[in-house]
Amino acid sequence: MFIRIDQLQQTLDADNADIAATILALLNITADQLIAWRISRRTIDARKKAALHFVLSIECQLHPHAKPDMSTGVLRIDHFSSTSIPPQGLKKRATHNKTSAIIVGAGPAGLFAALALADAGITVTLLERGKPVETRMRDIGALRSRGSLNTESNICFGEGGAGTYTDGKLYTRIKHPFVRWVLHEMVRFGANPDILVEAHPHLGTDKLLRLVRNIRNYLLDHGVDYRFDARVDDILTHNNQAIGVTLAKGDQLHADHIILAIGHSARDTFEQLQRSGIQMEAKDFAVGVRAEHAQAWVNQCQYGNSFANHPALSAAEYRLAHQVKTADGSDRGVYSFCMCPGGLIVPSPTEHGRLAINGMSNAKRSGKFANSGIVVQITQADMAQANLGKDALVGIRLQRQLEHKAYNMTRAPYQAPAMRITDFINNRASGTLASSSYKPGIEAHDLHELFPTWLSQPLKEGLRAFDRKMRGYVSDEANILGIESRTSSPIRMTRHNNMQSVSLERLYPVGEGAGYAGGIVSAAVDGLKAAEEILKQC
Numbered sequence: 001m002f003i004r005i006d007q008l009q010q011t012l013d014a015d016n017a018d019i020a021a022t023i024l025a026l027l028n029i030t031a032d033q034l035i036a037w038r039i040s041r042r043t044i045d046a047r048k049k050a051a052l053h054f055v056l057s058i059e060c061q062l063h064p065h066a067k068p069d070m071s072t073g074v075l076r077i078d079h080f081s082s083t084s085i086p087p088q089g090l091k092k093r094a095t096h097n098k099t100s101a102i103i104v105g106a107g108p109a110g111l112f113a114a115l116a117l118a119d120a121g122i123t124v125t126l127l128e129r130g131k132p133v134e135t136r137m138r139d140i141g142a143l144r145s146r147g148s149l150n151t152e153s154n155i156c157f158g159e160g161g162a163g164t165y166t167d168g169k170l171y172t173r174i175k176h177p178f179v180r181w182v183l184h185e186m187v188r189f190g191a192n193p194d195i196l197v198e199a200h201p202h203l204g205t206d207k208l209l210r211l212v213r214n215i216r217n218y219l220l221d222h223g224v225d226y227r228f229d230a231r232v233d234d235i236l237t238h239n240n241q242a243i244g245v246t247l248a249k250g251d252q253l254h255a256d257h258i259i260l261a262i263g264h265s266a267r268d269t270f271e272q273l274q275r276s277g278i279q280m281e282a283k284d285f286a287v288g289v290r291a292e293h294a295q296a297w298v299n300q301c302q303y304g305n306s307f308a309n310h311p312a313l314s315a316a317e318y319r320l321a322h323q324v325k326t327a328d329g330s331d332r333g334v335y336s337f338c339m340c341p342g343g344l345i346v347p348s349p350t351e352h353g354r355l356a357i358n359g360m361s362n363a364k365r366s367g368k369f370a371n372s373g374i375v376v377q378i379t380q381a382d383m384a385q386a387n388l389g390k391d392a393l394v395g396i397r398l399q400r401q402l403e404h405k406a407y408n409m410t411r412a413p414y415q416a417p418a419m420r421i422t423d424f425i426n427n428r429a430s431g432t433l434a435s436s437s438y439k440p441g442i443e444a445h446d447l448h449e450l451f452p453t454w455l456s457q458p459l460k461e462g463l464r465a466f467d468r469k470m471r472g473y474v475s476d477e478a479n480i481l482g483i484e485s486r487t488s489s490p491i492r493m494t495r496h497n498n499m500q501s502v503s504l505e506r507l508y509p510v511g512e513g514a515g516y517a518g519g520i521v522s523a524a525v526d527g528l529k530a531a532e533e534i535l536k537q538c
Helices: 016-027 108-119 133-146 177-188 205-221 267-275 295-303 380-384 394-409 421-425 453-469 520-536
Strands: 002-010 034-045 053-062 074-077 100-104 123-127 225-227 232-238 241-247 252-254 257-260 280-282 285-294 321-325 331-340 344-347 357-360 369-378 416-420 442-444 479-484 491-493 507-509
Touching: 002 016, 016 034, 016 053, 100 108, 100 241, 108 123, 108 177, 108 205, 108 257, 108 520, 133 205, 133 344, 177 520, 205 225, 232 267, 241 257, 257 520, 267 280, 267 394, 285 295, 285 331, 285 357, 285 394, 285 453, 295 369, 321 453, 331 357, 331 453, 344 369, 357 369, 357 479, 369 453, 369 479, 380 394, 394 416, 394 479, 416 421, 421 453, 421 479, 507 520
Parallel strands: 100 123, 100 257, 123 225, 257 507, 416 442
Antiparallel strands: 002 053, 002 074, 034 053, 232 241, 241 252, 280 491, 285 369, 285 479, 321 331, 331 369, 344 357, 416 479
């Protein structure tokens, strides 16, 4: 017999023996009747700071003769399994081994598409414009320490994609059978099994590096032609079908299917695709700043003084949102984005003379600072008034304009203009700053000069609203840094329900770059959906 217990409350100090005892008491059974149990979900209830506790979902296997009390929070289930079982759409194997696919981009969308296709017997070529994670890390180090940017190997470009150098968040709002399988596959390749349990799972950059390397080795062992420094500059076509790609080095490669998983910052590729007639459209996105506070303050604010340093709790995080009324009566969203507890703020530009920043955390989230993007929604109506054109790439032009301005505000390459949050709120450029994790360094500037009023005013109102929700958010000891501009792709490549571009058959735009995902898991799922469509044709 298999049953599930939901909403089981346990203290932060409860161990496995305590949980097992609670199960026996709740079900009114004896220890020999409980064959096995496991935690399937764990969340923290911090609504009452004096009584923080875990809320668990428990799956149990009972002896066939057990007669559990089913009256309180107990559901009967068919079975439970901790193994990775591919969803039905990915179980099919190609009926012949001549089908081939080129995957452009080795981020989560590209890597998981490659896994599914290689396991199905498809001949796969995986092309990554950047470098392997091992050498990519050295290029990122050079940018942080010396302000030296490699435009092909950085936070955004390289094996693993932009998500490799973030907090490695795996939380997603999408509901799809592939989500659970993605998490199981990550565990198979080295992720902590806790990601299958936690309500807001994360990996951390240090663990992501190992995981990506393990996936690469698996793909190589299974015959994937895995290439680095292989930027795609054009799509080869015949009879309105994609038949291959042209690399920057001049090589031409051919395949039956092309998956485009290029990421949200491949601006040069977007421009080339537009010139080639690939249909795309501008979409809403967001820009803003990175806010940085002491992690100790965030812990106290979220957990209370009694539990702020409890060993069972990881570094606290937050998720904040506020709607600002605009002059025309509409709402403009201001929200936290990619919050990184115990992390660092890092430079994430991809073009010389333009600055962008992002946040990252390692698995232990043990740093002294917490940072989060605080961003303002930008709509198509805003784009229409920006005098930057009316085509699909108008959002990229606004990003570039703001990034160029941020870069030119400071004296040293890729330093970040920054301001105390209190100074920003009070329209006061004091010229002083709180401590920061950001390298190559921060420089005091009035950030009102960076943003147009229609962005700075909602940002200011949003910060005030956040202070009402988390008292002390607006503080002399906290900075905001500019500019957080790569929240998502500002374009969407239009596609049919079969995942293929409306402009070109057998071209599959997927992931964040194509405008259909917003994180590691959702991008991986989108790549798998393209693989599923290809397998339907085999």
